[in-house]
Amino acid sequence: MSFLDAFVRALPTLGLFTLAAIILVSGFMVSQVRRITHAAFFMVLAFTGVAGVFILLGADFLGAAQVLIYVGAIAVMFLFAIMVSDLKELSDNPRGTAAATTADGSSGAAAPAARPDGSPSPRGAWSVLSGLVALGFAGFVLAALAKAGLPAVEVPAASGLPTTAPIGRALFTTFLLPFEVASIVLLAALVGAIVIAAREGGGEAEAKAGSPPTSAAGGGKGDAA
Amino acid sequence: MINPSYAVILGVLLFSVGLYGALRSTNAVRILMCIELMLNAVNLVFVAFSRLRPEAMIAGQVFAIFIMAVAAAEAAVGLAIILQIVRQRGVVYMDKINLLKG
């Protein structure tokens, strides 16, 4: 019975570790999978895991907001954006990338990493370098955290404490100005994105957007030069 | 019972995973996805610290809501720009968009 008791007490921490594994693996897969649509769905999985961590930490309103905004809205917007552009061009096609790199030599100076033909990762050395940068960042911050000493406090997991009402109170007293500014940010984003995306220009722009990608995918030389 | 410090460490690791992806990818949409992951990691750290310090319990969560709003705005404008680049230039790879290079 005491074993069961200990198991139940360790359940939130076990859940946190499980969610952490899901989040980190799917976050890593976002940059690893070849098709951009699959990357979007791995991103959704990572977002859902983060919502689970929010709920475990007792921030239940934020967990719901995370699902509503990230999973329900931002991920859908990414999928729409992938859908309305040419998906063949959007997926990381190693053959197409390698052909395009050999077509124009000028980009070789900007990206010093050589891309071997047919390699699944298009930029071997560059990818190693970015891995080193990310590892260095993680090591630096974790070392700083270890030096500062994270407190070993335990808080009740998924405590049913109300968070929505305190958030509402804080939003309309202390954070009133940021709240109103947030609406201006959203307005600017809405108008700006419409101005950028809605520049359609009838059939001429459609033809312009339609034909060059196919020719670039086929030959590549004339377009790149 | 749960220790929020684990969530801080998870946030740091998720941020570096996103940083790795954002640096490594050439596909503009994928870079934007990795930036969203990094913003999410920041939210995670905010919430974890809000639990570690009881007097900041609500402030950290309100900050996280604002970050979500900014992330939505950023993704909306970023994807609009990428769509327009794809339509005008026919490529989505950041290393191919070198119009400003002489």
Add this chain to the structure above:
Amino acid sequence: MGNYFDVLLFLTVGVGFVFLGLWVAKLLRPNLPNTGKQSIFECGERPYGDSRLKFRVRYYIFALVFVIFDVEVIFLYPWAVVFRELGLPGLVEMVVFLGILVVGLVYAWKKKVLQWV
């Protein structure tokens, strides 16, 4: 914690049901593939062309407007919970917030990007 235990149970049973069903079906079903069965199902029609076709950019704008107003709902929800406490000032603050966002909606309307074509 107690409330979320139900959620965990529901999640486990839901995910388990799907995979158990698929696994049992894989055990029981006969495996006789032919070209007709393996073709992509398209409502009984014979599939033609590429499934990755390009949609109009106009549809992206619908998603965009949806996202902006989804974020707005997130701000509305805590407001509704404490609405009685806040009283009239709270109402004025929210009207200002919504008024600013409605300007964007009016702009989208005037630009005629909300028309379904």
